[in-house]
Amino acid sequence: MSELTKMTLSAARDALHKGEISAVEITKAHLAAIEDAKELNSYIMVTDDQALEMAAKADDMIKGGNAKGMTGIPIGIKDLYCTKGVHSQTASHILDGFKPEYESTVTANLWADGAVMLGKTNMDEFAMGSSNENSYYGPVKNPWRAVGSDKDTVPGGSSGGSAAAVAADISIATTGTDTGGSIRQPASFTGLVGLKPTYGRCSRWGMIAFASSLDQAGPLTKTVRDAAIMIESMAGFDPKDSTSINIPVPNYEAALSGDIRGLKVGVPKEYRVDGMPAEIEKLWQQGINWLKDAGADVVDISLPHTKYALPTYYIVAPAECSSNLARYDGVKYGLRVNGNSLDDMYKKTRAEGFGDEVRRRILIGTYVLSAGYYDAYYLKAQKVRTLIAGDFKAAYEKCDVILTPTAPSAAFNLGEKVSDPISMYLNDVFTVPASLAGLPGISVPAGLSAEGLPLGLQLIGQAFGEEQLLRVAEVLESAASFKEKPAKWWGEKA
Amino acid sequence: MSVDKETVAKIANLARIEVSEEELESTVGELNNILDWVEQLSEVNTDGVAAMTSVVAADLPWREDKVTDGGYREKVLKNAPQAEHGFFAVPKVIE
Numbered sequence: 265m266s267e268l269t270k271m272t273l274s275a276a277r278d279a280l281h282k283g284e285i286s287a288v289e290i291t292k293a294h295l296a297a298i299e300d301a302k303e304l305n306s307y308i309m310v311t312d313d314q315a316l317e318m319a320a321k322a323d324d325m326i327k328g329g330n331a332k333g334m335t336g337i338p339i340g341i342k343d344l345y346c347t348k349g350v351h352s353q354t355a356s357h358i359l360d361g362f363k364p365e366y367e368s369t370v371t372a373n374l375w376a377d378g379a380v381m382l383g384k385t386n387m388d389e390f391a392m393g394s395s396n397e398n399s400y401y402g403p404v405k406n407p408w409r410a411v412g413s414d415k416d417t418v419p420g421g422s423s424g425g426s427a428a429a430v431a432a433d434i435s436i437a438t439t440g441t442d443t444g445g446s447i448r449q450p451a452s453f454t455g456l457v458g459l460k461p462t463y464g465r466c467s468r469w470g471m472i473a474f475a476s477s478l479d480q481a482g483p484l485t486k487t488v489r490d491a492a493i494m495i496e497s498m499a500g501f502d503p504k505d506s507t508s509i510n511i512p513v514p515n516y517e518a519a520l521s522g523d524i525r526g527l528k529v530g531v532p533k534e535y536r537v538d539g540m541p542a543e544i545e546k547l548w549q550q551g552i553n554w555l556k557d558a559g560a561d562v563v564d565i566s567l568p569h570t571k572y573a574l575p576t577y578y579i580v581a582p583a584e585c586s587s588n589l590a591r592y593d594g595v596k597y598g599l600r601v602n603g604n605s606l607d608d609m610y611k612k613t614r615a616e617g618f619g620d621e622v623r624r625r626i627l628i629g630t631y632v633l634s635a636g637y638y639d640a641y642y643l644k645a646q647k648v649r650t651l652i653a654g655d656f657k658a659a660y661e662k663c664d665v666i667l668t669p670t671a672p673s674a675a676f677n678l679g680e681k682v683s684d685p686i687s688m689y690l691n692d693v694f695t696v697p698a699s700l701a702g703l704p705g706i707s708v709p710a711g712l713s714a715e716g717l718p719l720g721l722q723l724i725g726q727a728f729g730e731e732q733l734l735r736v737a738e739v740l741e742s743a744a745s746f747k748e749k750p751a752k753w754w755g756e757k758a
Numbered sequence: 759m760s761v762d763k764e765t766v767a768k769i770a771n772l773a774r775i776e777v778s779e780e781e782l783e784s785t786v787g788e789l790n791n792i793l794d795w796v797e798q799l800s801e802v803n804t805d806g807v808a809a810m811t812s813v814v815a816a817d818l819p820w821r822e823d824k825v826t827d828g829g830y831r832e833k834v835l836k837n838a839p840q841a842e843h844g845f846f847a848v849p850k851v852i853e
Contacts, residue, residue, distance in 0.1 A: 365833035464814045477813065506818050575796040586773060593774070595846050600839035606851050607774070615776035623775060627785065628792055630773040631761065641796070646809035648802050653810065685788065686795055702813025727814060 268293035269433040273337055273490035276436055280326055280336045287322035287336030290436075291315050291380050294338045297434045298382065300755035304405045306419075306428040308343050309351040310383035322378040333493040333517070335378030340385040340435040342426050345371050345481075346470040347381065354472040355399040356389045358617025359598040368470025369502045370439065370481045377497045382435055386425030389619045390589065391446055391474045394691035396424025397682050398621045406454060406675050407432040407750040411716035414753070417675040420450030420691070426484050427454040431750060437485040437494050441471060443478045444577050445671075445695025448707040451484055452670035452720030455709045455746065457737070458484050459491045460695075462728050463702035464509035466495075467502030475584035476507075478577075478699050488708065488738040492516035495730065511728065519731035520738045525559030527736065530663030534570035535694060537672065544669050544719060547711050551667055551721045554743035555736070563663050567655040572648050573697040574689060579632050579645035580700070585622075586629025592617060624685065653701040656724075665736050666724040668694050670707040674717035698724045706737045709746040718748070760790045 268290045271279070279285045298310055315338065322336035341347060344354045346364035353359035367375070375381070388398040395418035396404040406419040406428055419428040423440030427450035430438050440447040442460035451458025459482045466481040473479060483494035496517070501510040531552060536545070552562050594600035594613035601616050603609040618626065632641035659666065672693055681688045698705040704727075707720040721740060725733030761769070763782050766789060770777040777785060835841040840848075 362837050365830070365836055462814070464816065477810075503819070503821075507812075507814070507816075509814060509816055510819070569802070572799055572802055575799050578792060579796055579799075590773075594839060595848055597837035598839070602849070606849050608776075609849050610774040611771075611776035614774055618775070624785075624788055624792075626773050626775065627766070627769050627789060630769045631765075631789070631793075634769065634772065643809055644799055644802075644804060645796075646811075647804035647807040648799055649810040650807050651802065651804070653813065686791060700813075 269297045271436065272486045273436050273493055274487065276337055277333055277493065281331050283326070287319040287326070287380060288316065290336065291319035291338045291382070294382055294434060294436070301432050301434045303754050304407060304428050304432055305402055306386055306404050306425040306432065306434065307340060307383045308355065308386050308401050308425070311350060311381055314350070315380050315382050318375070318380040322380055325378045332377040332497070334374055334497045336380060337436050338380040338382050339374070340382050340426060340429045340438040341371055342387055342423055342439050342441055343384040344387060344391055344441050344472045345439060346472065347371055347384065351384050352472070354390050355387045355401055356617065356619070356622070357400045357599060358592045358614070362597050364470070366470060369467035369504060370471065370498045373500060374497050379497065385429055385438055388422035388424065390472070390585070390622050391422040391441055391443055392585070392621050392625055393421040394445070394449055394688050395681065396421040397678065398619055400619060403678055404428050405678070407754070408454060408675060408717050409750070409753065416678040417717065418453065418678055420453035420675065422446040423450045423484060427451060427456060427458070430454070430456055430484050430486060432754070437483055437490055439481060439498070440484045441479060441481055442699065443475050443581060444699045445692035447482045447484060448695045448705055448720070448722060449671045449691055451707040453675040453718065455718030455748065456484050456486060457488050457491050457709065457741070458482065458707045459495055460699070460705050461495060461499060461730055462704045464507055465499045465704070465728065465730065467500070467505040467508045469502055469504040473588040475581040476588060477584060478581060488734055488741045489517060489520060491706070492520060492734050509728070514731055516731060516734055519735050521735060522739060524555065524736055524739050527560045527665065528663040529555050529560045529562050530565035530659055530666040531562060532565050532567045532570065532659070532666060532668060534567050535668045537693060540672055543713055544672065547719055547721065548667070548669050551710055551740060554740060555667065558739045558743065565659040565662055565666070567659055567697065569648065569651045569655050570697055573652055573700055574693055576645045576648045576652065577696045577700060578628070578689060579641050580649060582625040582629035583633050583642050584629070586626045586633060589622070589626055621685070649700050652697055656701045656703060660726050664726070665733060668722045668724065670694060670720035670722040674713040674715065674719055694722060703727060704730050704733050706733055708737050708740050708744065710740070710744040711746065712748060760793060761786060
């Protein structure tokens, strides 16, 4: 494969700006690599013609002296984002044939800066899942396999296609979305950087909703610098999303000073969960040492309600999903299955259109919101959520940023957890608390498991503290110096 | 608290999802596993705690109450499984 697909976003940007490469060249290289990596199933749809058109325009922008950070950068877009006239089905059967008449704000921001769309990436249906095995379009394969194994592993989820595409060098970067860990956990499983910004940093307009109080857009990239460049383009206030916050978007790349001397890094004791593999415990300690060596002070903190975060999430998220997904009724868009009455049509359409996990969450959500159970489940969970957010608030009086593992394991084998929803949910044990509190989090690749699979460390920042978060993340990244790549087993042999 | 077949059938009806008799049985088990697991929240003391309404302390923006957008009938109907005479069409609801 061409060296052009091996470039980081920042290197490609610099080369594009200097005229050493063209957007059309680098786009063509990626389209060829996508063709070669079909068996990963990371793309649902490849938009070849559109990509080349956009790349030609990007080259014009550069020639005209109007180049921005994302100009000419070929990226994959998670199928959850509405892209005008292009497949946008959140990997669900219920949205069969849906082609939006409008563009999501986040993708519109990227295109305005000259980014190039390679296609739509695979995902867990409606972003519900942690392994990308819940897609109507079939599972995504992680480019990484355990050393000496020919078994497929999962890329994590729900942004599994986005993660696999960057890990396999068939996209320079991708957009993901994170509701309870759907950017950070796949980043950890595939050796990438995954950033979930503060709730309200990016507009949710045109993102197909799962749980509206939690959903947030973010990038999956090869480096922290790449994440800084891409989030700057994605973020910003949008009058069309009343929960997006009207504060200026900083120059995130400028925040990467490498200097974290005197910064206080909190280490929460409650994240030492039972049954956590020793190698993850060890990597976490290694991370603590790296930050200490860089001049940070490490402080012990307590987030006492951590163990209640997952059960809280599995009430709040399904409740919001049952309400959001009520719109899929066979009338306005997507699939319709005829029945002998209007009600029968609704029921048949929704039975056929939703996959098992989505159906399960709609039913749970409907139950916890139903008369007689609302107080005991939903209201209770929203109160515990207040306590969880309060834990972080108290912790940030003692520290500036929090360091934890991203996930309790490395990538597992395809099919291994698919029959046990709760063991699947436990994947998000370290990512869900920050989501419930609306805080930004980033996963940074930090090492390999004994089996040779990537492991990430997570940094959790303060609300709208992305600059500091990225600065610490970059220091962690350079200390870890993770350079490994998956050995290529797909497509033509290199 | 746990659900039985009757409750699941009721929820499925509220959610407008057809669940067959065979699926009902396994769904009862699946939902109860999850409900048993979330039950641990009952051990948390939430007396006097306000329920979370927004993760970011921000006032919702206000704007003048006037039409700023719209007039997209064709676009709105473009993805409909069935559209007739400029409307969404549904199966007959009156005899």
